[in-house]
Amino acid sequence: MDYFQSYADLEVHKCMLEDSARNSAYFQAILGNKDIFSGQTVLDVGAGTGILSVFCAQAGAKRVYAVEASDTYQISEEIVKENKCEDIIKVIHGDVDTVSLPEDGKVDIIVSEWMGHFLLHEGMLDSVIRARDKFLRPGGYLFPENATLYCSPCRVPSLNEDWKNVSGVSMLSFSKRLQNNSLSSPLLLNVKPEHILSEPEILLWIDLREATVDDVNCNKIQHLAVVDKSGRYQGICLWFTCSFPSLTSEPVVLSTSAEEPLTHWKQTVVALPVDISVERGQPIAYDISIRRSPDNNRKYGLEVEMLDPDDVVHPEYCTCFKTRCILTRAVLEKYENEQMQE
Amino acid sequence: MDYFQSYADLEVHKCMLEDSARNSAYFQAILGNKDIFSGQTVLDVGAGTGILSVFCAQAGAKRVYAVEASDTYQISEEIVKENKCEDIIKVIHGDVDTVSLPEDGKVDIIVSEWMGHFLLHEGMLDSVIRARDKFLRPGGYLFPENATLYCSPCRVPSLNEDWKNVSGVSMLSFSKRLQNNSLSSPLLLNVKPEHILSEPEILLWIDLREATVDDVNCNKIQHLAVVDKSGRYQGICLWFTCSFPSLTSEPVVLSTSAEEPLTHWKQTVVALPVDISVERGQPIAYDISIRRSPDNNRKYGLEVEMLDPDDVVHPEYCTCFKTRCILTRAVLEKYENEQMQE
Numbered sequence: 298m299d300y301f302q303s304y305a306d307l308e309v310h311k312c313m314l315e316d317s318a319r320n321s322a323y324f325q326a327i328l329g330n331k332d333i334f335s336g337q338t339v340l341d342v343g344a345g346t347g348i349l350s351v352f353c354a355q356a357g358a359k360r361v362y363a364v365e366a367s368d369t370y371q372i373s374e375e376i377v378k379e380n381k382c383e384d385i386i387k388v389i390h391g392d393v394d395t396v397s398l399p400e401d402g403k404v405d406i407i408v409s410e411w412m413g414h415f416l417l418h419e420g421m422l423d424s425v426i427r428a429r430d431k432f433l434r435p436g437g438y439l440f441p442e443n444a445t446l447y448c449s450p451c452r453v454p455s456l457n458e459d460w461k462n463v464s465g466v467s468m469l470s471f472s473k474r475l476q477n478n479s480l481s482s483p484l485l486l487n488v489k490p491e492h493i494l495s496e497p498e499i500l501l502w503i504d505l506r507e508a509t510v511d512d513v514n515c516n517k518i519q520h521l522a523v524v525d526k527s528g529r530y531q532g533i534c535l536w537f538t539c540s541f542p543s544l545t546s547e548p549v550v551l552s553t554s555a556e557e558p559l560t561h562w563k564q565t566v567v568a569l570p571v572d573i574s575v576e577r578g579q580p581i582a583y584d585i586s587i588r589r590s591p592d593n594n595r596k597y598g599l600e601v602e603m604l605d606p607d608d609v610v611h612p613e614y615c616t617c618f619k620t621r622c623i624l625t626r627a628v629l630e631k632y633e634n635e636q637m638q639e
Numbered sequence: 640m641d642y643f644q645s646y647a648d649l650e651v652h653k654c655m656l657e658d659s660a661r662n663s664a665y666f667q668a669i670l671g672n673k674d675i676f677s678g679q680t681v682l683d684v685g686a687g688t689g690i691l692s693v694f695c696a697q698a699g700a701k702r703v704y705a706v707e708a709s710d711t712y713q714i715s716e717e718i719v720k721e722n723k724c725e726d727i728i729k730v731i732h733g734d735v736d737t738v739s740l741p742e743d744g745k746v747d748i749i750v751s752e753w754m755g756h757f758l759l760h761e762g763m764l765d766s767v768i769r770a771r772d773k774f775l776r777p778g779g780y781l782f783p784e785n786a787t788l789y790c791s792p793c794r795v796p797s798l799n800e801d802w803k804n805v806s807g808v809s810m811l812s813f814s815k816r817l818q819n820n821s822l823s824s825p826l827l828l829n830v831k832p833e834h835i836l837s838e839p840e841i842l843l844w845i846d847l848r849e850a851t852v853d854d855v856n857c858n859k860i861q862h863l864a865v866v867d868k869s870g871r872y873q874g875i876c877l878w879f880t881c882s883f884p885s886l887t888s889e890p891v892v893l894s895t896s897a898e899e900p901l902t903h904w905k906q907t908v909v910a911l912p913v914d915i916s917v918e919r920g921q922p923i924a925y926d927i928s929i930r931r932s933p934d935n936n937r938k939y940g941l942e943v944e945m946l947d948p949d950d951v952v953h954p955e956y957c958t959c960f961k962t963r964c965i966l967t968r969a970v971l972e973k974y975e976n977e978q979m980q981e
Contacts, residue, residue, distance in 0.1 A: 310813070311817060321806060324806040346810065346813055348806070352806075355807065375813075376810060376812055464659075464662040465697065466694070468688065468718060468721070471714055474649060475653060478649055
């Protein structure tokens, strides 16, 4: 037994296991749905330390296949024994794309914690999709069953005005360097809710029951956000939610939004080479794309292009303060009122 | 101008500049002693981003030499300009061991933030000592002027009992691996004050006015700690304090103790391959050494040897619960009382 597994590997799992929002979402989704799990066969894709497999056993699963490709499978074997689940959980050391499962090779439920930063980056969604096609019985469940990636313009004071006064010293030339360094790759930050400048917009929605690997190669969307609190526009913030099936109660949602307790995913910020004062009602237009890296299937890049809000089509009921939108809204509302009175 | 300086370098300085306990100790020590700085010549050893040099200029220094060996000197030049201190602060790109200073080559004050983890590891004390010998006028000041390294037995629940129940799953086999991985090198942790098991003891005390480079090659001390709160003995915690000269008020002390607000140094923990239940009054004996690495002058190693408290000599007034110490204390106190009555 190799106790001296790479410290970096252990630290990654430590960080995930210390994320109580993550643990508790899976705990509630699984243990709160014993009717779904009772007597069923489960596949845990990328089982890691095996905690989700133990949840499934505790929820009454008849059989759990905990598939883990890395050496971490050794830890999951220990955890399974420590929790006296050897009769239910079978740890399989291998790649879920190549393993085969015992008996008819099918399962009733797939559980997986596959989400990476900004949902897809360094995640394992492809493996979950392929495992679904190969192993999930028709009508089977996926935990989670859908995922949404959100974005919104935001303030990034930690790259800007936070440095105006460091114990009486102005350090904006330092923050300028931080900012320049941040342009090349997205940042993982703890964004405060008051720094999110508009209602969230959806960049990507994935129904895990239907999605294909090609569906998550590249998504590009043009957004027109309307500022709902005055502030400085310095970046685009991204976060995701996942929701789990439920027969009875409200479905459990795991959210990495700035409004929710911080998770180990934090929020992702694309810093912009600008620092623009914006006010309530002001429209902000941008293109944003999330694209799979050509060099590494598991990596994704984010690209933001700032657009002139006068050059893009505003939605019919746009709430921005541009005269055209105010007039259009007034006309539409008047028309609706007339329709209702007839 | 190279804006794309290594992200890692910038992150190190960001981390230090965001440490408000550190900033504020230097700010108070320097700005609270304008009588010391007014009209004087100052050397800032390892100036980094230059924040301490700006403090000195603000405190009335006539001239500040900000010596920085790395490319960070470029940032300090920008910060000096941003704070309009070009006439007072001269940034010198070079190693303090080889540079020479203008005029008579002497200064009245040396400031430096040279402290590494557990005071010495990856710090710059040698450079400060050599700069003192080479540049400091007799009777000059050192900021800070002394430093103390403390140690105490402690609990380390994050490697132990914190893992007994992770959302209902027992993960002690995981923490066992974390613990085994931690035996090879000290950990940087945020230790809670209630996890410190005894009064602090001093491992090292450095008077920067007198110390030589050889004084900090190796220090080994045998400690007998007396447990002052029951708990589990799982490691040795180390932290340091530095104090600054003052003509008037109480000297400013920068403390990285678990009792004080967290700094970027955190606390250092040497994890032990044991988990021993100890109770109030119980003696804990250990040897601890801090030793300069033979391969790299700036690195230090820590070694702890656990000793049997029955094998070491207890101090005269030992407060431990061993019968011999209780009796000795009673006899000594009786004798003292008799002396006082005579």
